[in-house]
Amino acid sequence: MNSLKEITVTEVCPRDGFQSIPEIIPAEEKAAYINRMIECGFKQIEVTSFVHPKAVPQLKDASEVLQLVNRKPGVKLRALIPNLRGLDRAIDAGIDKVKLMLSATDSHSRHNANATTFEAIKGFEPLVQRAADSPVHVGGSISVAFGCPYEGDVPVERHIEITKRYEQLGITDISLADTTGMANPVKLKRIVEVLKETFPHFRFSLHLHNTRGMAFANAVAGYEAGIVDFDSSAAGLGGCPYAPNASGNIATEDLVHGFEEMGINTGINLDRVLEVAKLLQQRFPVQSDSFILKAGKCSDLHIAPSGQVKIGD
Known part of the structure; x- marks a missing residue:
C-alpha cells in the first residue's frame, strides 16, 4: 500500500479536452480557461500540443495561446509534441516540459504516427538531442497501455521493452495512458507493479479515460501500486482522435474529490475547479461528463425534511 498521503494532479483539459471539440475555440477563450486553472493550485497543466495544424486543427493556435497565458511561478506548462518541428515550436513558446507521443502497439502507432512503435521511438533520438540544449524537460508516454482497440491486451513484456528503449534515450518520466478506457484495477495494478x-x-x-466507468477505481489501484502522479480533465472533457470510441478523461473534480475524501491531499482547490468545470459544462454540454457536477460534493449537505408526507389512507 502506498504510504504517501499526497498526490500530484496535472490538468490536461486545454490539450486533451479541447482537441476533441469539433468547434474551433478562440485562442483568447482557451487562455482564459488556462488562467483560471492556474489559480486552482495545479503544479502542472498540459496546455496544448504542437502538432501539424491539419492533424489537430483545434490546436493550431498553440503558440498564440501561450502568449496569452498568465504564467505563475511554480506552475509548469506542458505540451505534447510529435516531432522535431513541434519541439522547436514548443521551445520558442516557452514550454517547461514536453511529452513524446508513443503507442504501445504497432497497430495504434501506424494509425497515430505512421510508423511502428520502435520505429517511432527511434525517431525520438534527434528530439532528445535538441532538447538537451534547451531548458525543456522531456517526458515519455505509452498510449493504449492497458488495452489497444486493434490488438487487445498489451503484454507486460511489451511495456518492459518500450521502457528500456526510453531508458536508452535518458527518459525516465513515463505517462501510462488508458487511451480507450480498457483498463481494470487488477490489470493496471499488475502492469504498474x-x-x-x-x-x-x-x-x-x-492518464486515465473513463470510457467504461472504471477510471477512479483504476486511479485507486494505481495509487496502491505506488503511483502519485495523475492526469485529469476538468468536466471530463477529452478523447483521442486516433482511437475509436475514446471518450473523455477522468474528470478533475471527480479525481480530486475522491482522493480528498480518502484523506489523500491533492493540493487543489476543488471549489475553484468546480467553477471552471461548470463553465466548461455550460459551453460544451455534450462533451462534459462528471459525477461531481451532477451530484455535488459529499460535503454539500441539504436541509432534512420535517417528516414524511403520507400518501393515501
Whole structure:
C-alpha cells in the first residue's frame, strides 16, 4: 500500500479536452480557461500540443495561446509534441516540459504516427538531442497501455521493452495512458507493479479515460501500486482522435474529490475547479461528463425534511 498521503494532479483539459471539440475555440477563450486553472493550485497543466495544424486543427493556435497565458511561478506548462518541428515550436513558446507521443502497439502507432512503435521511438533520438540544449524537460508516454482497440491486451513484456528503449534515450518520466478506457484495477495494478519493480528509478504517471466507468477505481489501484502522479480533465472533457470510441478523461473534480475524501491531499482547490468545470459544462454540454457536477460534493449537505408526507389512507 502506498504510504504517501499526497498526490500530484496535472490538468490536461486545454490539450486533451479541447482537441476533441469539433468547434474551433478562440485562442483568447482557451487562455482564459488556462488562467483560471492556474489559480486552482495545479503544479502542472498540459496546455496544448504542437502538432501539424491539419492533424489537430483545434490546436493550431498553440503558440498564440501561450502568449496569452498568465504564467505563475511554480506552475509548469506542458505540451505534447510529435516531432522535431513541434519541439522547436514548443521551445520558442516557452514550454517547461514536453511529452513524446508513443503507442504501445504497432497497430495504434501506424494509425497515430505512421510508423511502428520502435520505429517511432527511434525517431525520438534527434528530439532528445535538441532538447538537451534547451531548458525543456522531456517526458515519455505509452498510449493504449492497458488495452489497444486493434490488438487487445498489451503484454507486460511489451511495456518492459518500450521502457528500456526510453531508458536508452535518458527518459525516465513515463505517462501510462488508458487511451480507450480498457483498463481494470487488477490489470493496471499488475502492469504498474512490474514496471516499478523493474525500473525503480523511473517516475510513472497515469492518464486515465473513463470510457467504461472504471477510471477512479483504476486511479485507486494505481495509487496502491505506488503511483502519485495523475492526469485529469476538468468536466471530463477529452478523447483521442486516433482511437475509436475514446471518450473523455477522468474528470478533475471527480479525481480530486475522491482522493480528498480518502484523506489523500491533492493540493487543489476543488471549489475553484468546480467553477471552471461548470463553465466548461455550460459551453460544451455534450462533451462534459462528471459525477461531481451532477451530484455535488459529499460535503454539500441539504436541509432534512420535517417528516414524511403520507400518501393515501
